[in-house]
Amino acid sequence: MLDIKNVEKTFNPGTINEKKALCDISLHLDKGDFVTVIGGNGAGKSTMLNMVAGVYPVDHGRVVIDGIDVTRLPEYKRAKYLGRVFQDPMTGTAADMQIEENLALAARRGKRRTLRPGITAKERAEYRELLKILGLGLENRLTAKVGLLSGGQRQALTLLMATLMSPKVLLLDEHTAALDPKTAKKVLEITDEIVARNNLTTLMITHNMHDAIQYGNRLIMMHEGRIVVDVRGEEKKQLTIEQLLQLFEQSSGSKFGSDKAILSK
Amino acid sequence: MTSDSGEVVLSPPRTFVYIRKGDNMDILGQLFNALPGSVSQGLIWGIMAIGVYITYRILDVADLTVDGSFATGGVVAVILILNGCNLWLAMLIAFIAGMLTGAITGLLHTLMGIPPILAGILTQLALYSINLKLLGKANQSVNVNQTDLLISLRWVRDLAFRNPLITVGIVLLVMVGILYWFFGTEMGCALRATGANLNMSRAQGINTSFNKVLGIMLSNGLVAFSGAFLAQYQGFADVKMGQGAIVIGLAAVIIGEAVFGKIFKNFALRLIGVALGSIIYYIVVQTVITLGLDANLLKLLSAAIVAIFLAIPYWKKQYMEKHIGRARRG
Missing domain, CATH: 1.20.5 (Single alpha-helices involved in coiled-coils or other helix-helix interfaces)
Structure with a gap:
């Protein structure tokens, strides 16, 4: 479903700030794969996701989604195939617009936007049903401005928007990192449910090893722009945090301990 | 006020002609007498202010093109009218000319990566030359006695459709209606989303560059349309008639929001609030002038x-x- 082939990216090449963010990354996801991505700060996790989303062009390599080479497509054109949720709850939704308007924007992703109504009565009824599933009471606040919602509510809404049109790949960029632990858990549960129900191919970055092990059917760990650990299936189910740290040390040749963020459980 | 020699002159403090000082009228009487003129001007500039609202509030861009495109609208309309063009057609062409000026600013920003404020300033400066070339001189009068016009300040007390209060008022309401409809369509929603959140818009497949250009075009179309009205109202087009227009537009937007923001929540009402803000602005201006403030x-x-x-x-x-x-x- 998703193929990242020999992708390389260097920021600020030829300057003192040169940073090799991705070094010859290759990754293949089958349909329905739920891959969690873990790694320290600057490991290249977000860069990899942004390469798939087309936020900036790759230096080398190709990105193929369901057989379609999207390497040269601008971000807004690739959006047709992708659902995205960001780390910052402010990024994924338009605060000045209503809940239903945000959903209606997402429902038209990848379609030509014409002079037809931006939202119809039929859609409103559908959105009400969809919002009920979240269990956050948003179904009664369809015309409320999104800016009035809490961070967790906004992330849940963004998730709904991202999955509304059944994307070929769902990209989650630490989408619970800015939430309090309780809300983060709730949003993760909703995520798992939506992904399972729609059998979505998913790439989820997390800072939390525990979540990385608990969710998904495959786990990859990145370090200095490379994928250094790739565990799947039964092996992943049995995985513990200690084993994960060991695997990391073996393959990267360095200690993990210095990176506090990744050790959060 | 005219200089047929073609040299650039400062336009006089325009059209506050209803004050007849030394008329033995008290200040309140003077103000009352001037009210139809102030409201007419407020309505005309209200259309312009709605244009500013589209860029400043919806797109979240301060577009300075308007100082140039306002004059472009007046200049284009006056040239067409003097050449016997149908009056409403002249208005339409002025609108399109304004959209073209907006397209230039939009492309300077999206295609060439120039910050929007600077892009607007560049277009505004360029338009000064273009307007001067179009008109062939710094200003050109259209005499309402010799030429048919849609509105004129001479009719401001007439009980007829040609009264600027009625003509401009109806046009403004129709425009608000069209804008209300447009911003509710798929295209309009995409434009609003572009102004609200660029990252989210792109993630939802919205071409943000296209929408920025579209929004700036729409805005300047309205601004030029307003300029075309003002040129007829005051009886001349002047290459400097748009000087400081952005400030008047912003003042109208801000006054409208300050006064009516709490009660006007609906989008159409908010646009009307902006137009009312413009009227309030002109009444205030008229008042301070009547009270003896130096118009300069x-x-x-x-x-x-x-x-x-x-x-x-x-x-x-x-x-x-x-x-x-x-x-x-x-």
């Missing part, structure tokens, strides 16, 4: 009003943060 100080006054109103939300926020911070520290 008008622009200083406008700039000061806008600066203060822009500062208020910022000060409010700073005060709140200080206040809340203190409360938390306990």
